[in-house]
Amino acid sequence: MNGSAGPSAAAQDAGETPPIERIDLRREFAEVGIGEVLDQLDRELIGLKPVKTRIREIASLLLIERLRKRMNLTSEVPTLHMSFTGNPGTGKTTVALRIASILHRLGFVRRGHVVSVTRDELVGQYIGHTAPKTKEILKKAMGGVLFIDEAYYLHRPDNERDYGQEAIEILLQVMESQREDLVVILAGYGDRMDKFFASNPGFRSRIAHHIDFPDYSDDELLAIAELMLHDINYRFSADARAAFVRYIALRKTQPLFSNARSIRNALDRIRLRQANRLVADLDRELTADDIMSLEAPDVLASRVFSGTFPK
Amino acid sequence: MRITQGCFSFLPDLTDEQISSQVQYCLSKGWAVNIEFTDDPHPRNSFWEMWGLPMFDLRDAAGVLMELNECRKVYGDRYIRMSAFDSTHGWESLRLSFIVNRPKDEPGFHLERHEASGRNIRYTTRSYAADRPEGTRYGGK
Numbered sequence: 001m002n003g004s005a006g007p008s009a010a011a012q013d014a015g016e017t018p019p020i021e022r023i024d025l026r027r028e029f030a031e032v033g034i035g036e037v038l039d040q041l042d043r044e045l046i047g048l049k050p051v052k053t054r055i056r057e058i059a060s061l062l063l064i065e066r067l068r069k070r071m072n073l074t075s076e077v078p079t080l081h082m083s084f085t086g087n088p089g090t091g092k093t094t095v096a097l098r099i100a101s102i103l104h105r106l107g108f109v110r111r112g113h114v115v116s117v118t119r120d121e122l123v124g125q126y127i128g129h130t131a132p133k134t135k136e137i138l139k140k141a142m143g144g145v146l147f148i149d150e151a152y153y154l155h156r157p158d159n160e161r162d163y164g165q166e167a168i169e170i171l172l173q174v175m176e177s178q179r180e181d182l183v184v185i186l187a188g189y190g191d192r193m194d195k196f197f198a199s200n201p202g203f204r205s206r207i208a209h210h211i212d213f214p215d216y217s218d219d220e221l222l223a224i225a226e227l228m229l230h231d232i233n234y235r236f237s238a239d240a241r242a243a244f245v246r247y248i249a250l251r252k253t254q255p256l257f258s259n260a261r262s263i264r265n266a267l268d269r270i271r272l273r274q275a276n277r278l279v280a281d282l283d284r285e286l287t288a289d290d291i292m293s294l295e296a297p298d299v300l301a302s303r304v305f306s307g308t309f310p311k
Numbered sequence: 312m313r314i315t316q317g318c319f320s321f322l323p324d325l326t327d328e329q330i331s332s333q334v335q336y337c338l339s340k341g342w343a344v345n346i347e348f349t350d351d352p353h354p355r356n357s358f359w360e361m362w363g364l365p366m367f368d369l370r371d372a373a374g375v376l377m378e379l380n381e382c383r384k385v386y387g388d389r390y391i392r393m394s395a396f397d398s399t400h401g402w403e404s405l406r407l408s409f410i411v412n413r414p415k416d417e418p419g420f421h422l423e424r425h426e427a428s429g430r431n432i433r434y435t436t437r438s439y440a441a442d443r444p445e446g447t448r449y450g451g452k
Contacts, residue, residue, distance in 0.1 A: 085357035135378075138374070139377065140374065142371040143370050144375070
């Protein structure tokens with residue numbers, strides 16, 4: 001690593017006294033190993049351009065922040081709480097897990113684990129039940145990331161005595177006072193999160209990064225499908241792929257479409273049909289190839305094509 | 312008289328940072344950390360009151376420190392100790408216990424000699440603090 005850095009590294013070696021005056025950015029970058037995590041993010045998550053750009057920006061900021069600290073340039077701990085908005089199945093939870101490992105590598109969270117909760121785990125059922133429950137979860141999440149899925153359920157505008165408000169207050173307090181111990185990520189569908197933030201302005205201002213997850217295009221959904229199949233050792237035959245392209249286009253127009261999650265469910269059903277087709281003919285000798293490949297009839301048997309999909 | 316019970320009690324009082332690393336050690340071993348407090352310093356007093364439930368499934372000491380600070384706010388004038396419970400089979404008992412907070416002024420113990428029959432002497436230790444009712448020792452209201 002030193003060799004590639006050339007003369008600047010030599011200059012640095014000559015005058016090595018704290019506080020450090022010069023920093024080899026490339027070496028720092030490699031040392032922390034976020035390059036790997038970001039590359040993995042690029043490889044394994046298809047599409048999501050704005051999300052990836054934002055994560056890169058955050059990672060760069062944190063890297064620089066780390067260097068600033070080493071150079072004794074005073075700076076506050078940056079606010080890292082985030083909110084992820086987007087339609088169902090756009091990868092919010094997956095990205096939250098990655099964020100945790102990026103933050104951990106950069107040393108902004110100490111343990112790098114993710115505690116994923118919904119309203120049920122934060123809000124109690126009777127007076128005096130909420131505070132201990134919320135604190136219990138916060139304590140478990142300390143040193144890592146607290147991921148609150150469907151965060152807007154915390155606030156029930158129709159019921160002013162709802163205990164959700166109490167949970168929100170405790171969350172806000174800890175988000176403010178223990179910024180270096182805990183990163184909170186809120187996630188939910190865009191329009192409802194907007195309403196949630198509108199009625200809880202304290203939340204909006206305490207969250208620095210609002211990241212919006214776009215829907216996937218048809219091509220991206222196909223790429224996701226093939227990646228999922230590759231991971232479980234299946235593959236489409238050429239006909240099946242063509243059929244699946246049509247499937248995606250049709251499925252998107254139907255109600256309750258939830259991006260990658262719908263694709264995963266479709267693939268599960270296609271695997272069922274493939275297994276059924278293979279078992280139907282017991283006398284046949286199967287090769288590994290037969291077992292791995294999904295054929296067009298497996299795809300075309302879907303209700304999406306026959307038009308009987310429940311509206 | 313400074314009372315010495317549990318681990319580290321012959322050392323100067325632990326700083327929060329030191330407490331934090333001790334707690335982190337306990338968590339890394341998978342022990343559940345518990346906070347207890349009392350204002351009866353007698354060494355045979357085994358009934359300390361619990362501050363909340365023992366904290367299972369924590370990953371980081373910051374959560375325990377948060378509870379400790381809450382407890383100090385309310386019972387900062389009493390003894391507070393932390394204990395680590397090992398739930399693995401065969402142990403199922405405390406592995407570590409140390410004092411993390413003590414009153415500013417510890418008056419110590421009175422040694423009472425009770426003259427029994429045949430010139431026998433029986434000894435009793437009684438804390439001066441325990442002269443006052445519970446809750447009002449060590450400057451509590």
